[in-house]
Amino acid sequence: MKDDDEKLKFEDSEFSEETREALVEEIDSRLGESAACELCGSSDWNVDTRLLIFTPGYLSNGKFGRYPEKGSPHVSLICQNCGNAKFLQAIYYESLKPLMEKADG
């Protein structure tokens, strides 16, 4: 467990436009032309420049708790026509590796 001041800061979960472009290329090369939205058929996806950290939770005595140390970083793809959202695990993408290493750091 890291000290409080060494924890990942919010701004660390944001990546550069350059990284976003590399990520989009990687996603395109894996999904290719088949990446149409299954709801509306559009292929106009937006890839956000922030990681979303999904953390597992639990209920105890009617209260909700989280396991932040078990969070897993994702990137979001949002269909620009209908808002359908997809979340890809960041660890699958080479372009995000430097960010992941920084987080482990």
Ligand SMILES: [Zn+2]
């Ligand atoms: Zn759509």
